[in-house]
Amino acid sequence: MGAQTIQRSGGGGRRRRRGRAAAMSEINVTPFVDVMLVLLIIFMVAAPLLSSGVPVELPETAAGALPQDDERPLTLSITEDGSVVLLDTPITREELIPRMRAIAAERTSNAVFLRADGSIPYQDVAQVMGALNGAGFNQINLVTSAGGPTLDGASAPAE
Known part of the structure; x- marks a missing residue:
């Protein structure tokens, strides 16, 4: 059967085993690290090549730029005391039309959101709406x- 032999020669001896060798329980991570470093270098070299495109001199046309949807919505508020606030800046009613005309010349959208306090008389809101319309x-x-409340007096469901 499987017997072990021991050889003794001189002063020292070695033991030789026959049969199955003991299983290695440690995983060698060195090849894995080597492959990862090579891949890292490849991606570091390839990334700048992907971001820079082919150099092309584009032709010029008379067409305007495409409209951008990232404009901040224009909001005009009328507070409880009747003062006018454009975005976050308080302005006087005399400044309203010139400022709005200057903004209208720069913007692609002619939409404005009007926020008026519920206690403001309708006449004040209508005057501001007329000024906005006159400004473009x-x-x-x-x-x-x-x-x-709805027209029939019932409360509308809150969303």
Whole structure:
């Protein structure tokens, strides 16, 4: 059967084993690390090549730039005391038309969101709407809160 032989020669001896060798329980990660470093270098070299395209001199046309949808929505607010606030900046009513004309010349959209306090008389809101229309904004959106009363007096469901 499987017997072990021991050889002794001189002062030292070695033991020789026959049969199965003991299984290696450690995983050698050195080849894995080598492959990962090579891949890292390849991607570092290839990344700048992918981001830079083929150099092309584009032709010039008379067409304008495409409209961008990333414009900040233009909001005009009328506070409870009747003062006018453009985005976050308070302005006087005398400044309203010139400022809005200057903004209308720069913007591609002619939409404005009008937020008026509920206690403001309708005449004040109508005057501001007329000023906005005169400044070139013909799409005036009135901002309201959801859940108010409907025409029949019942409360609308809040969203």
